[in-house]
Amino acid sequence: MKLDSEHLEILAVIVEKGGLTEGADVLGKSQPSVSRSMALLEERIGLPLFEPGRRPLRPTELGASLARLGAKIRSANQEASLLVQRFRQGLAGRLRVGGSPIFMDGVVATMVAEFQGRHSDVQIDQSYGYLDQLETGLRNGGLDVAILPLHPAQVPLDMEFTPLLPGNNVIACRAGHPLTRRKAITLADIEPYAWIAPPANSPLYRDLQRALKSIGQEEFRVNFSGGTLASMQSVLAGSDALTVLPYSVVFLSRRTVPLEVLPLKIDHPDRQLGFLTVTDRQGPPAVRQFTGFLAAEFQRLQARIEHEQKLTLRRG
Amino acid sequence: MKLDSEHLEILAVIVEKGGLTEGADVLGKSQPSVSRSMALLEERIGLPLFEPGRRPLRPTELGASLARLGAKIRSANQEASLLVQRFRQGLAGRLRVGGSPIFMDGVVATMVAEFQGRHSDVQIDQSYGYLDQLETGLRNGGLDVAILPLHPAQVPLDMEFTPLLPGNNVIACRAGHPLTRRKAITLADIEPYAWIAPPANSPLYRDLQRALKSIGQEEFRVNFSGGTLASMQSVLAGSDALTVLPYSVVFLSRRTVPLEVLPLKIDHPDRQLGFLTVTDRQGPPAVRQFTGFLAAEFQRLQARIEHEQKLTLRRG
DNA sequence: GATATAATATCGCATTGTGTTATGAAACTG
DNA sequence: CAGTTTCATAACACAATGCGATATTATATC
Secondary structure, three states: OOOOHHHHHHHHHHHHHOOHHHHHHHHOOOHHHHHHHHHHHHHHHOOOOEOOOOOOOOEOHHHHHHHHHHHHHHHHHHHHHHHHHHHHOOOEEEEEEEEOHHHHHHHHHHHHHHHHHHOOEEEEEEEEOOHHHHHHHHHOOOOOEEEEEEOHHHOOOOEEEEEEEEOOEEEEEEOOOHHHHOOOOOHHHHOOOOEEEOOOOOHHHHHHHHHHHHOOOOOOOEEEEOOOHHHHHHHHHHOOOEEEEEHHHHHHHOOOOOEEEOOOOOOOOOOEEEEEEEOOOOOOHHHHHHHHHHHHHHHHHHHHHHHHHHHHHHHO | OOOOHHHHHHHHHHHHHOOHHHHHHHHOOOHHHHHHHHHHHHHHHOOOOEOOOOOOOOEOHHHHHHHHHHHHHHHHHHHHHHHHHHHHOOOEEEEEEEEOHHHHHHHHHHHHHHHHHHOOEEEEEEEEOOHHHHHHHHHOOOOOEEEEEEOHHHOOOOEEEEEEEEOOEEEEEEOOOHHHHOOOOOHHHHOOOOEEEOOOOOHHHHHHHHHHHHOOOOOOOEEEEOOOHHHHHHHHHHOOOEEEEEHHHHHHHOOOOOEEEOOOOOOOOOOEEEEEEEOOOOOOHHHHHHHHHHHHHHHHHHHHHHHHHHHHHHHO
């Protein structure tokens, strides 16, 4: 025999509040309504839930025991309501975020901690990929947001792209690298040094090729490739090798890894770092929270970058 | 916003069983019914509970979380059903039993342990009193059963009395008492010994008076009175004093206290030990269990007593 | 990629449960 | 023994739930 959970919850409130009338008030129902609910429950159980002929209704032993279970049910139900609320506001749930590896590791990941500090119940599943994979991921629902550098013309028709930062690349080396002591750097200066290359199929690798071509260096020697940002940083810091990285990545990396940017103008790819979502699919509400958060955070980052650049210019 | 606990329970089953159809089976409902319930829940929440366009229905993150809470609710509900069942069968609950002190301590209490071994969830509240108090206790609902020696004419009109044992009293003393060595005992033999008296307002005290009067001894010396059975037993075992007790009490006490019965015929009060309940009020179902148990247990006790008496006669 | 199959959604209709207000009965209070 | 409080009942509207029949749509199979 299945009891009605609603009835048990009502019973719990009545017992807790010490009376049917007050219980009805707390429940936001009319007194006759809860009275009838209890009558129904009693009828089904076939045993009295309340001592007969007591005016502030007092539960029998059975009534009190069932009330305890009703309270359990009630608290679970309330927890469910809260969960839904937080979900609605994007304060709970799971978020599947994909993006280009270097950028995710170097910039986005540093912001995730902060985001989770504010929205502790949002679980973030991070994955890596380039445009093609991210696009299909978004389409088949395997991803909620993609974060990557993109040219306006590359944005698929069914998707929306929100730029966050210019995709400026720079040539980076370890702090204290011989080249950093020079005021101006020529092609001949950098020619002897080996390069750390991002994965060969990554846009960043093509950026590297293009950048070097733009300053006239068609050939370059690669002494490390295929690693994630963490590896690149280690090799970079421990050798005199050079690499190409988004400026934002270098900027944030410097908090933990001693890197410097070579004062050498290279071609910037005409791309913006930003996030990509499917138009007309809002996904879990946490997406809005997260993208909103990212937008604000990147604005702060850009401001910090510009501030620093001003200082550098003044000094330089 | 209050969610429907029933909906959450359904959700839990669907998620657990991995599909709506199977879930409906387990719940004993039709597939359309649970489908609509889920549609309603989703509509109220305003967020998808299941991944869209997946045929064996798969829950979203929110759906899975809510299902966990639904499972909680479901288990509490099932526990409630079980509780009701056990209550119905008298296997759970609380029982308020009152009775005359000596008899409760000496006989009934030894049976309570056994009863609780079989019906572990029945809590027994024992209290002491004589006819008047027990009667009012039964009437105002403070007691479920009373156990006491009663004359048929004393049974109140609105109550029912079920006899369990004849209320035979005997004169008891410690084992090894000087009187036990005699074959026949006369009034003169017992005259020197002091008496342990039950509380002055107890029927047993009046029995003592009557018994001694019946064998011709109008006066008697009391050296201990007012104690419960435990005290009486201690004094009895540690001295040469005598007392009057129901035979059943002496019989059971001998398992732990070395007592003997003096072979002296005394007047038996015309009373039966038994239990008293209010007619037309069945009280908690555990009452039936308990009274039924007592009846069986007393039958066994009586058989043991009769067996012993046969042995004694044969030996004597 | 057409087709078969299984899983889910929707429809129409009867039944049950829930909510309300109005009102009666019973128990507590002073 | 009033007056008050507390609960039960009646009558009605409406929402939810039950069902079978049937349409729709992923997935599996060839």
